[in-house]
Amino acid sequence: MNYDHAYHAGCFADVFKHIVVLAILRKLQKKSTPYCYLETHAGGPYYDLRGFEASKTGEAINGIQKIWTLDWPEPIMQDYLALIRQVSHFNKPNACSVYPGSGAIAAEVMRYNDRCVLQELAINPFIQLERFFEGNKRVACYHQDGYAGSKAFLPPLEKRGLVLIDPPYEEVHEWKKLKEYLTMALKRWPTGIFAIWYPIKDRWGIDKNLSKLTADLSQPFVRLECCPLLDDVPYRLNGTGMCVINPPWLLAEEIRPIANKLAKAFGE
Numbered sequence: 001m002n003y004d005h006a007y008h009a010g011c012f013a014d015v016f017k018h019i020v021v022l023a024i025l026r027k028l029q030k031k032s033t034p035y036c037y038l039e040t041h042a043g044g045p046y047y048d049l050r051g052f053e054a055s056k057t058g059e060a061i062n063g064i065q066k067i068w069t070l071d072w073p074e075p076i077m078q079d080y081l082a083l084i085r086q087v088s089h090f091n092k093p094n095a096c097s098v099y100p101g102s103g104a105i106a107a108e109v110m111r112y113n114d115r116c117v118l119q120e121l122a123i124n125p126f127i128q129l130e131r132f133f134e135g136n137k138r139v140a141c142y143h144q145d146g147y148a149g150s151k152a153f154l155p156p157l158e159k160r161g162l163v164l165i166d167p168p169y170e171e172v173h174e175w176k177k178l179k180e181y182l183t184m185a186l187k188r189w190p191t192g193i194f195a196i197w198y199p200i201k202d203r204w205g206i207d208k209n210l211s212k213l214t215a216d217l218s219q220p221f222v223r224l225e226c227c228p229l230l231d232d233v234p235y236r237l238n239g240t241g242m243c244v245i246n247p248p249w250l251l252a253e254e255i256r257p258i259a260n261k262l263a264k265a266f267g268e
């Protein structure tokens with residue numbers, strides 16, 4: 001496995017994904033009953049944006065670093081930016097030097113009775129996760145394949161919650177694995193919220209794969225996308241998407257105007 005998220009932390013795709021995750025968690029928190037947040041591909045807890053990997057690609061420059069100085073009246077954007085300020089380090093007022101992973105974001109907003117299960121296959125980010133959450137009884141970290149490992153957690157005891165599926169798409173058979181995973185997971189937990197991140201390179205390819213993935217779903221789903229670049233250049237990351245199955249009420253309405261504003265901010 002070659003993928004290392006440290007090269008991409010804080011990029012525009014991370015920002016959009018984390019806003020959608022936060023929006024879903026906030027909607028789950030509208031009820032007092034606890035929820036479970038499960039990740040199949042957790043990555044590390046934090047990423048040093050001044051480190052070798054992030055500096056090499058500079059992807060956070062057109063991501064998290066871009067949006068501080070803009071005006072964001074939307075409650076979920078204020079919530080997200082306040083959270084990043086709270087959990088990150090800043091070397092300058094508007095420059096984030098350490099950006100959190102999705103697991104750290106979810107753990108930060110959890111209430112006393114919610115639970116977080118993080119699975120990661122690569123040893124380095126897993127060790128970082130384990131160290132970071134050591135002693136936190138509400139967060140469990142597992143060094144395992146998140147597709148196979150999830151079986152043990154579905155359905156969760158809480159019977160409410162979110163599963164984030166955020167694979168690196170480096171394997172030829174990733175979409176096939178995703179489909180098999182979803183079929184298994186929805187059979188076990190038909191009412192769970194499942195959010196699948198996907199990269200938008202060539203539009204035709206992504207639409208084809210998503211159509212196959214969602215073809216026989218009996219659950220409702222939405223595709224939330226933020227596309228800063230025209231999707232006519234297939235080898236670059238033109239946009240980013242989240243396919244949310246069993247989306248919470250009004251999620252798309254909340255995200256749509258933000259996706260458009262972010263796309264303009266991140267666009268060339």
Ligand SMILES: C[S@@+](CC[C@H](N)C(=O)[O-])C[C@H]1O[C@@H](n2cnc3c(N)ncnc32)[C@H](O)[C@@H]1O
Nearest residue numbers: 005040041042043101102120121122145146166
């Ligand atoms: C896109 S990154 C995750 C980023 C993270 N979810 C976030 O938003 O901050 C994908 C992660 O999946 C891990 N990974 C790859 N294949 C995996 C598998 N089969 N099971 C669990 N983790 C896997 C990689 O090591 C990498 O850390």
